[in-house]
Amino acid sequence: MARMKKFMQMTGSMAMISMYTRQGSDEVIIRMKGGANRTQIETKPEFEKVRLNNKEWQGCTAMGRSIRLAFFTMKSVEDYPVNGSLNALCKQMQHADKEHELGKRSVCLSQHKELMAGFTFSKKQVFESVLRVPVTATLDRDSGIAQIDIPVINTELYLYNFRGLPYFRIMGILGGVADRFYSEVKKEYVELQSGFYNEEKNTYQSEWMPAVGVIPAQSFKLYYPLTINPIPEDITLLLSIGIEFGKMGNDGKPAEVKYAGSGKVLLVG
Numbered sequence: 001m002a003r004m005k006k007f008m009q010m011t012g013s014m015a016m017i018s019m020y021t022r023q024g025s026d027e028v029i030i031r032m033k034g035g036a037n038r039t040q041i042e043t044k045p046e047f048e049k050v051r052l053n054n055k056e057w058q059g060c061t062a063m064g065r066s067i068r069l070a071f072f073t074m075k076s077v078e079d080y081p082v083n084g085s086l087n088a089l090c091k092q093m094q095h096a097d098k099e100h101e102l103g104k105r106s107v108c109l110s111q112h113k114e115l116m117a118g119f120t121f122s123k124k125q126v127f128e129s130v131l132r133v134p135v136t137a138t139l140d141r142d143s144g145i146a147q148i149d150i151p152v153i154n155t156e157l158y159l160y161n162f163r164g165l166p167y168f169r170i171m172g173i174l175g176g177v178a179d180r181f182y183s184e185v186k187k188e189y190v191e192l193q194s195g196f197y198n199e200e201k202n203t204y205q206s207e208w209m210p211a212v213g214v215i216p217a218q219s220f221k222l223y224y225p226l227t228i229n230p231i232p233e234d235i236t237l238l239l240s241i242g243i244e245f246g247k248m249g250n251d252g253k254p255a256e257v258k259y260a261g262s263g264k265v266l267l268v269g
Helices: 038-043 045-069 072-077 082-095
Strands: 002-004 012-014 017-020 028-032 136-140 145-150 167-178 180-183 188-191 203-205 218-223 235-248 254-268
Touching: 045 082, 045 167, 045 180, 045 188, 072 167, 072 235, 072 254, 136 235, 136 254, 145 167, 145 235, 167 218, 167 254, 203 218
Parallel strands: none
Antiparallel strands: 002 028, 012 017, 017 028, 136 145, 145 218, 167 203, 167 235, 180 188, 235 254
16 A cells, blocks of 8 residues: 655546545555455355455444444544544454354453543544543443533633634533344344433533633533343443534534544543
């Protein structure tokens, strides 16, 4: 794979070459086309291992989407391809399954919660470098309740407004992620449980606040719907926090500016 810098910014396909860019980078990535075609991969015996790996990769990407859904309100602060990082983490979880054979290995976040602890939604500006106050949080699986506490913010000292925008707000979300297992019946990866969402209870968004002056302390609770009580062991709870900056919109109200913020997974339980 070749990379091209500041020579030309052309993307697309030309003859046997594909050129494209990725979010968070100005580099043009160049790949050569070629290899076995789809029919060969799906039918020829020598590609059996490839087929098994492809089947497992479908489980990883499905799990990655489930994790992404658990913090879907943070999309505006993502400044790099989060999906790719999540898929890579899911592949690590899958490799750890020693009980099932290749092509049927599970993807169980509940057994590898530490992999998601502190997962960042933004790499250019990590959350702690933007909001420089000690944020504390609790997460109780028995009650399905999480709480986030933010102390007084002296914006001059403890808020890094890296885009120089006039407003900011705090976001929070408590989401559930169900493990995925290979189903012999459906011939695909499925959830035995489901992550449940109730936007009125498991998400939080503060009012827009001025990015200057002293902001009072804030505390808020998030509730995971106890559709099944107790919460099944194969469901993992993710508590995430984000900060986004905004400017005055055309309607005279503050509006978010894409990629002008930061966030992370605060607690995993």
